[in-house]
Amino acid sequence: MTDPHSCPASDHPARDPSPSILIVEDDAPTACAIAAEVAALGCRAVLCDTFDAGLNEAATGRHSVIVLDRMLPGGDGVDAIARIRAGAGGGAAILMLSALGRAANRVEGLEKGADDYLAKPYAPEELRARLRALLRRAGTQSESHDLIAFGDMEIRLKARTVHVGRVHVAVSPREFDLIVHFARHEGQVVTRRQLLEQVWNLHFDPGTNVVDVHVGRLRRKLEEAAGRPLIQTARGEGYVFTPLSRNAT
Template sequence: MTGLDILYVEDDARLAEEVARLMADDGHRLSWTDRGEEGLKRAASAAFDVVILDRMLPDLSGIEIVRRLREAGVAAPVLMLSALGRAENRTEGLDAGVDDYMAKPFDPPELSARVRALHRRAAGLAHSAVILFGDLECHVKARTAHRGGRHIPLSPKEFTLFRYFMENAGEVVTREMLLRNVWNLSFDPQTNVIDVNVGRLRRKLEEGFDTPVLETIWGTGYRLVAG
């Protein structure tokens, strides 16, 4: 992935500097403003690959910004950062048109991963007829999975899970991301549903092969790696 053009609207200058360094290290170009109105103006007048919005700004809230952007037909993917991380806060943001929502404080590598994932989805890469990664194939329309040319039979939920991992291949996928994007939940039901389904998917993808493809990142989530 080539460097992205990112707009960051954040009134905390110290945090903005940290995110700017993080994005620069990833090869991205970041435009920053600490004012909501200015952020809205820039987002509406320039083509950014990703917009990162603070929720609470002194002049215009991030929620209001994304609402106005969507009303104006601006489709740039929006990632909202906020100290308000309760389920109802996330739901409000997503309903307003936010594509992803992270609570502060956040893990820098996860922020980088989410920015890349947002761009891939917005660019349509995740909606290709076939998604390829290593020796894995995800046939989106046929809803089939293959490894090394071998068909891997999956249940409907396992395929949805597999496709999400393929859309985010090589990146750490958190349990929160799985709950929201695979199970459509904005809260943690405190069950082992993720572990059970990931375990089943891992066994099906790795049975009969010498190399693993699904890693557990302890305390965080999982990562699909090339076999």
Template sequence: MPEPLLLIDDDVRLSQMLVQYLAEAGYAVTCAHTGKSGLQLAAQGHWALIILDLMLPDADGLDLCRTLRTGNTAQIPILMLTARGDATDRIIGLEMGADDYLPKPFEPRELRARIKAILRRGARDAAHVPVLRFGRLEIDREAREIRVDGQVREVTSYQFDLLVAMAERAGRVLSRDQLMDMVKGEPLEAFDRSIDVHISRLRAAIEDNPKHPRRILTLRGAGYVFARAQDSDDTL
């Protein structure tokens, strides 16, 4: 399944070109041409990465970057695009939390390489963290424990591995086939709908209200996504 990217750039022609080019590299790009629509889309979707142009008609890209580093978009990697020649702007952007920057004009191949490097770095960093924390939820890989508010929640070994696989890719939509590839189990586990059963049991263990999950979300026809963060105190 293509990785979802959000492109916030007012250059419609460039955006259309990047949508097509990055689709060939396995990315699904959604475009916003104003800062306002970009923030709305960023808050609504589950993005692997945001590509942000600093020069927008209705907003300053640096202010937008600062806003994206709060709330449920705080952990989404940001790649800045800038036509500004002043290195100070790029430094400020990085200090505000952008993961990388690329000056305009640029070669599409370099953009693709930088996207790949950011996503690979994020996956590598997550793999070295012994305890994954998402608000009140802790996933302790060394102890193989799941804790909510410090209380251990009982799950099977397979379900623990499944949750780790999703948490390491928080914010990304994962199909059942992808999840089964990530968590190699007994042949019995290889039935398509068995993933749904395990997800249901994980929700019973970690959700405040399993009938209205806020941690493991379902995207109909696509798969599941582990939420990066939520705004309210009683969710991730």
């Protein structure tokens, strides 16, 4: 981990209740420059300078936003995204920040699950604007070690329960795993292949409609409790979880 004392903008998580932004960047001057912009937003910066250190810190689940470099000692930041999403820090918004700025690089990062992609060199005001937008997005979703919440919806991870307002939504173990995965990818298209790999742990097509059947059951239960559709179908692609939207597509 980068020495926090080398960047005046950074602080120790235990001493500061402000929103935390994790910066995974191996170039110390760049990391400190990003930390200064984070401090200007009134947030706390936590710095890591290797692939493994970034994954370990992300897994604490303490951070609202993760700024992730691509070319890190120990691995490619793009490869870290799926591992972050699958862990306790999966609810954080991820900004990929990289010198690889071609359209194909940006598309790859976004398709792998980054919420935004900013190429180096960047203007400090643009970085601040991107971080503000991600912080606003993170504000619609709150996650602790036990709770993921969207408005009146609460998902309790330890108890494995789902409530919409005062309504308890009775879900099967597989349906609970599905809704947690959807919640950690709120607003994003989640493909059937992703669900097979990350919820069923199947790395091949079983040749059945098992995903559609389970998603259909979960969708009906949530819609009955909420009085509105929460899982939309992205035709030809997969599904989108929109817990705060009241407009069906």
